[in-house]
Amino acid sequence: MHNSFNFLLLGMLFVEGHKGGNLTHGETYLTEYAPEPIQKLLGSSTEKDAVPQFTNPDSVLVYDDLIQPIFEAKCVACHNNDIQRGGLNMSHPDSLQLGGDNESILSPGNIGESELFRRITLPQKNIKFMPPTKDVLTYDEIKTVEWWIEQGASFDGTVTALEVTDNIKPVLLRRYGFDTEPNAWYETVQLKPLDSIQISNLKKSGFTVKSLGAKNPLLDVTYSGNNLTRERLAELETVKDHITWLSLAGTNVEDEWLAIVGELPNLTRLQLEKTGISDKGVAQLTGLKHLEALNLYRTNVSDACLPEIERIGSLERVYLWETKVNAQAAKAMQERNKALKVILGEG
Incomplete structure (x- = not known):
């Protein structure tokens, strides 16, 4: 029993x-x-339901492309121009904003005060639950509507114009097929590949040259040794648009020569570790608008370079281990720039 x-x-x-x-x-x-x-x-x-797949979030209108198809599939059959249960017509943004017989059903920015959201999340046995059919909104559809309302229930904004919160990212990827994580700069640049002669000339000047991939014409360029000259470094100017990674680590590069490097418009990673570069050299780099990583490990830079580093707004990582930079000053810079990670090493 x-x-x-x-x-x-x-x-x-x-x-x-x-x-x-x-x-x-x-x-x-x-x-x-x-x-x-x-x-x-x-x-x-x-x-599976026929859900549109998108490749570019910049062109996707949140209401027209994401929200309205949900309403069309799950709500409009009972709330349209001809049938308006509860006095509600959801077939057009204007009529949707008017609400039903008793009240507005949307409170932009506030799901708790939005009657529409309350109805689609009520217990299914509740007489006011919507839609009153077996074809209810799925979890992903509910989360999409929730995000739209929380972001202000805009009828003309694009996906990238709204804050793509962490809880909606997997839904957008799973349901609509696009990744809202920003791409690295080098993944967005579109250029024609260099011809073999231009690459050959760089190699003759002592540079090692690698392509980032079969479909990416940008280059990873390295110089090794202590026989670098300003003239050799100036060879980079002939292909400046195509260089995105550059390593001069362990070379005899001088501060003044970095004026050439400072003119590489698509440079995202620069390695200057184990060189004699000082604060004067860092000052030559402030025009690099897309630089994401800068390695100054075991160079001669000091606290004086920190304001120059802060001027590189795109910078995400800077390596200052075994330099003259004071650890407290470096940490204070990181506090002022939340997106910047300062690597000071151990000790």
């Missing part, structure tokens, strides 16, 4: 828990992303 009661209790907990999952994630939440064989075993259809 006791065991029978326990099994009954477990069964009730399972059923109610499953219903709760249906409310928050949709009825297909257990099978929607399961492997196809599991879906067939559980009797679930492997067909």
Whole structure:
């Protein structure tokens, strides 16, 4: 008798828990992303809703491309120009903003005060739950509507014009197929590849030259040794648009020569470690608008270079280990620039 009661209790907990999952994630939440064989075993259809896939978030209008299709599929059948249950017409932004018989259904920036969001997240047994059919909003659809309202319920903003919060990023990637994480600068630059003669000339001047990939014409350029001259470094000017990574580590490069490096418009990584570069050399680099990483390990820079480093607004990492820079001054700079990571090494 006791065991029978326990099994009954477990069964009730399972059923109610499953219903709760249906409310928050949709009825297909257990099978929607399961492997196809599991879906067939559980009797679930492997067909997916026809959801548009996008490649460029900059051109995607949040309402027109993401929100309105959800409303069209799940709400407009009962809230349109001809049928307006509760006095609500959701077929057009203007009529949607007017709301229903009693009140506005949207409170931009506040999901707690938005009747629309309350209705689609009520318990399914509640008489006011919407839509009152089996075709309820899925978890991803609810999260998309929630994000839209929280960001102000704009009817003309693009995805990138809104704050893409951490909780919506996986939804946008999973449901619509685009990644909202910003690409590194070198991944966005579009240039024609250099011809073999130009690359050959660089190699004759002592540079090692590598391409970033078959589809990326930008270059990773390195010079090794203590026989670098200003004239050799000036060879970079002939291909300046194509250089994104440059290593002069361990060379005899001089401060004044870095004026040439400071003119490389697509440079994102610069290695100057183990050179005689000083604060004067760093001052030559402030015009690098896309520099993300700067290695000054074991150089002659001091606290005087820190204001110059702060002027490089794109900088994400700077290596100052074994330099004359005071650790407290470096940490203070990092506090002022939250996006900048200062690597001071151990000790």
